[in-house]
Amino acid sequence: MKGREFKDAMYDGLAKLMKALANPARLEIIEMLSQGEKSVEGVVAATNLTVANASQHLQVLKNNNIVKFRKEGHYVYYSLVNSEFLALYQHITKYAVTEIAELEKTLNRQREDNKALNPVSLDELEMMIHNKNVLLMDVRPSAEYEFDHITGAVSVPMNELLCCLKDFSKEQEIIAYCRGPFCVLADEAVRILSENGFKVRRLDEGYPEWKMRQLESNQ
Amino acid sequence: MKGREFKDAMYDGLAKLMKALANPARLEIIEMLSQGEKSVEGVVAATNLTVANASQHLQVLKNNNIVKFRKEGHYVYYSLVNSEFLALYQHITKYAVTEIAELEKTLNRQREDNKALNPVSLDELEMMIHNKNVLLMDVRPSAEYEFDHITGAVSVPMNELLCCLKDFSKEQEIIAYCRGPFCVLADEAVRILSENGFKVRRLDEGYPEWKMRQLESNQ
DNA sequence: CAATTATTCAAGAGATTTGTTGAATAAATT
DNA sequence: AATTTATTCAACAAATCTCTTGAATAATTG
Numbered sequence: 001m002k003g004r005e006f007k008d009a010m011y012d013g014l015a016k017l018m019k020a021l022a023n024p025a026r027l028e029i030i031e032m033l034s035q036g037e038k039s040v041e042g043v044v045a046a047t048n049l050t051v052a053n054a055s056q057h058l059q060v061l062k063n064n065n066i067v068k069f070r071k072e073g074h075y076v077y078y079s080l081v082n083s084e085f086l087a088l089y090q091h092i093t094k095y096a097v098t099e100i101a102e103l104e105k106t107l108n109r110q111r112e113d114n115k116a117l118n119p120v121s122l123d124e125l126e127m128m129i130h131n132k133n134v135l136l137m138d139v140r141p142s143a144e145y146e147f148d149h150i151t152g153a154v155s156v157p158m159n160e161l162l163c164c165l166k167d168f169s170k171e172q173e174i175i176a177y178c179r180g181p182f183c184v185l186a187d188e189a190v191r192i193l194s195e196n197g198f199k200v201r202r203l204d205e206g207y208p209e210w211k212m213r214q215l216e217s218n219q
Numbered sequence: 220m221k222g223r224e225f226k227d228a229m230y231d232g233l234a235k236l237m238k239a240l241a242n243p244a245r246l247e248i249i250e251m252l253s254q255g256e257k258s259v260e261g262v263v264a265a266t267n268l269t270v271a272n273a274s275q276h277l278q279v280l281k282n283n284n285i286v287k288f289r290k291e292g293h294y295v296y297y298s299l300v301n302s303e304f305l306a307l308y309q310h311i312t313k314y315a316v317t318e319i320a321e322l323e324k325t326l327n328r329q330r331e332d333n334k335a336l337n338p339v340s341l342d343e344l345e346m347m348i349h350n351k352n353v354l355l356m357d358v359r360p361s362a363e364y365e366f367d368h369i370t371g372a373v374s375v376p377m378n379e380l381l382c383c384l385k386d387f388s389k390e391q392e393i394i395a396y397c398r399g400p401f402c403v404l405a406d407e408a409v410r411i412l413s414e415n416g417f418k419v420r421r422l423d424e425g426y427p428e429w430k431m432r433q434l435e436s437n438q
Numbered sequence: 439c440a441a442t443t444a445t446t447c448a449a450g451a452g453a454t455t456t457g458t459t460g461a462a463t464a465a466a467t468t
Numbered sequence: 469a470a471t472t473t474a475t476t477c478a479a480c481a482a483a484t485c486t487c488t489t490g491a492a493t494a495a496t497t498g
Contacts, residue, residue: 003403006329010401011243013322014315022237024230055446074444074495088314095307096233103232110225182229184222272457274476293465293474
């Protein structure tokens with residue numbers, strides 16, 4: 001293989017990977033799958049996609065070794081292929097929200113609207129978690145909590161939040177988290193809790209970022 | 220801004236960044252610019268692109284905050300916007316060559332063809348570099364060497380390699396490096412030197428990866 | 439074994455991306 | 469001021485990507 005052929009093969013292959021990521025619907029699917037495996041239906045339920053469309057996007061991700069699947073009964077469960085990919089995806093999103101002015105601005109406006117500025121970082125969380133007066137609240141759907149969650153968190157899915165308000169103390173500080181920086185669940189939780197007089201902040205990132213840390217520190 | 224609008228804005232923005240990277244010509248340009256700034260002409264000289272096409276790709280990269288430019292006389296010099304982007308790009312390429320089977324295979328076949336298997340890693344290089352019996356050889360064009368190079372390397376551009384053979388000892392081990400894992404210069408250098416009876420290996424990665432390390436260790 | 443359910447396949451229209459061509463700018467040199 | 473040189477712009481056809489629609493598969497249930 002000549003030098004030019006080799007280069008073309010390598011850059012074409014790299015571009016193919018980037019193309020698989022160059023679509024908003026697929027990025028959203030990746031974020032959903034970073035919460036744990038999901039059936040096609042499960043993906044559809046959490047996005048605006050039609051079933052056929054979600055399936056097609058999942059094929060693209062599968063053909064690029066980004067997701068894997070297993071069959072069980074009627075269902076096909078998809079999940080991210082490995083933690084190396086998850087680490088890469090998180091590097092990309094982290095870069096985007098810190099280095100791309102437009103995205104940083106959109107993110108901050110969203111958090112401002114929901115009184116969720118001044119978020120807690122994972123580092124801070126680590127310090128605070130041993131404080132009995134802090135409540136860590138997982139506001140994702142319960143299936144995602146059950147699959148896995150940050151150690152010490154309690155599950156309060158968004159649809160149960162309003163009716164559970166009386167169970168929480170206004171003395172303790174609440175830290176809400178969800179799927180990650182692009183997820184709006186924790187923002188909404190902060191707004192609702194805050195409007196009801198609770199001391200609440202959101203976690204800067206979400207479950208997948210915490211998980212990644214766990215994996216890294218176990219190496 | 221409603222939750223769905225926010226998500227769409229974020230994923231669209233992220234996809235826009237990925238789209239900028241989803242093209243082999245632009246990836247090659249990025250790799251060229253990671254050696255140091257280059258004029259449009261300079262980019263053209265190192266790729267298969269026409270001037271107008273290279274300029275267009277550079278506009279795309281500019282509009283996505285991946286490259287910046289400065290004007291000097293006739294020339295417009297482009298360079299990568301910051302080391303955060305370089306770190307991200309290297310994470311992507313590293314992931315691609317280790318996790319995507321097809322790319323890994325292509326890379327290994329190329330190195331096999333050039334007797335450049337068993338490459339030296341940056342870690343190993345660090346250990347060896349104090350050994351007087353090791354010669355670190357930068358085989359990139361001299362302009363790139365002059366812009367910056369790995370500490371202790373000597374410049375032997377590919378076009379001068381054949382006539383310089385007599386200057387090197389067959390006793391010392393030569394380590395050749397170039398622009399990075401996708402670059403063929405070091406492979407060719409290894410093949411030529413090896414066929415002429417020298418003890419030679421290539422560096423697994425290249426100048427930009429070494430540079431990134433320097434930046435990280437200085438933090 | 440027919441009906442139901444979850445997923446995939448196939449085809450097509452519309453939008454986007456790509457590289458080419460030739461002309462237009464803009465800065466330096468003659 | 470005219471010419472040369474490096475770069476950008478604008479327009480276009482070809483290729484690719486995207487989403488929708490409706491049908492096809494494959495596994496389970498009645």
